[in-house]
Amino acid sequence: KTNLAIYWGQGPNQQRLSHFCEETSLDIINLGFINIFPEAVGKWPGSNFGNQCDGNVYPGSELLSGCHQIWEDIPVCKEKGKTIMLSIGGETAWEYLSSELQAVWFADFLWYSFGPQNEAYTDTYPRPFQTNSVDGFDFDIEHDGGAFYATMINRLRSHFAEYPDQTFYISGAPQCQIPDTQLSNAISNSFFDFIWVQFYNTAGCSARDFVEGTGSFNFGNWVDVIKASSNPEAKLFVGLPAAEAAANVGYYLTPTEVAPLVETYMELYPKQFGGIMLWEATYSENNLSPDGLTYAESMKEILYN
Ligand SMILES: CNC(=N)NC(=O)NC
Numbered sequence: 001k002t003n004l005a006i007y008w009g010q011g012p013n014q015q016r017l018s019h020f021c022e023e024t025s026l027d028i029i030n031l032g033f034i035n036i037f038p039e040a041v042g043k044w045p046g047s048n049f050g051n052q053c054d055g056n057v058y059p060g061s062e063l064l065s066g067c068h069q070i071w072e073d074i075p076v077c078k079e080k081g082k083t084i085m086l087s088i089g090g091e092t093a094w095e096y097l098s099s100e101l102q103a104v105w106f107a108d109f110l111w112y113s114f115g116p117q118n119e120a121y122t123d124t125y126p127r128p129f130q131t132n133s134v135d136g137f138d139f140d141i142e143h144d145g146g147a148f149y150a151t152m153i154n155r156l157r158s159h160f161a162e163y164p165d166q167t168f169y170i171s172g173a174p175q176c177q178i179p180d181t182q183l184s185n186a187i188s189n190s191f192f193d194f195i196w197v198q199f200y201n202t203a204g205c206s207a208r209d210f211v212e213g214t215g216s217f218n219f220g221n222w223v224d225v226i227k228a229s230s231n232p233e234a235k236l237f238v239g240l241p242a243a244e245a246a247a248n249v250g251y252y253l254t255p256t257e258v259a260p261l262v263e264t265y266m267e268l269y270p271k272q273f274g275g276i277m278l279w280e281a282t283y284s285e286n287n288l289s290p291d292g293l294t295y296a297e298s299m300k301e302i303l304y305n
Contacts, residue, residue, distance in 0.1 A: 011282025025300035033090035107155035136169030150189035176205035196277030235274025242284035
């Protein structure tokens with residue numbers, strides 16, 4: 001079984017989450033973003049979900065407190081079998097981990113605020129999605145990365161272990177150049193379930209390179225990175241822009257161009273090949289094929305043909 005992962009939260013004039021949870025082609029939805037990191041231990045992170053939420057924040061923070069569409073819609077999505085991840089970072093994030101203590105604090109904050117509701121902590125941590133728990137945390141670290149992410153992820157996994165009857169995931173969205181400055185340390189030193197490589201916006205390793213036959217599309221090299229990582233069984237996804245306008249010029253592939261890439265690499269690496277990741281949901285929605293399929297639906301057809 002391969003999966004279709006998609007980002008939601010930063011789309012132009014986007015529809016609410018439940019709208020996308022009606023789409024059967026979507027398996028994993030990454031809610032973006034926790035885009036401001038805690039300045040210090042004890043400080044709160046900040047969030048941004050585009051046109052969603054009501055604009056209110058918890059006093060003295062930039063953490064959105066009125067995301068009613070999200071807390072109303074997560075149960076709908078889970079009822080439809082979606083995996084809901086909370087994504088940390090994003091392109092415009094103010095992100096910086098500067099100490100082990102800060103990394104541990106950040107992990108604890110995310111867990112007690114967005115993980116399973118724990119009565120012992122409700123007066124210490126906010127519940128931005130109320131009683132909803134996310135299914136895991138995604139790391140879309142685009143700059144200022146490097147150290148301490150492994151610490152943060154290992155801390156999160158220690159919390160996961162407190163709920164042995166539930167499954168929680170860690171994922172990451174590195175750029176395609178190897179080693180990825182931001183996440184290579186974390187991938188080596190902490191356990192990822194999914195790695196969705198952004199095979200776009202970086203020349204010399206992109207999906208466009210596959211189409212042009214330059215030989216530098218590096219999915220195979222990423223398989224080696226995963227085999228050498230803390231979780232050699234991690235699933236590797238082909239990250240793609242869901243429309244022309246969703247990436248820098250030249251990086252978008254039509255479904256016709258994607259099909260041979262997927263067939264080739266699903267065949268070469270059946271164990272590692274996890275599926276396709278798309279940036280992002282609203283672009284996909286507005287990018288219909290001649291027979292009226294969203295880009296995500298076209299990708300799902302490619303995965304299952
Ligand atoms: C414009 N920012 C992005 N394209 N970000 C991502 O693709 N993150 C996975």
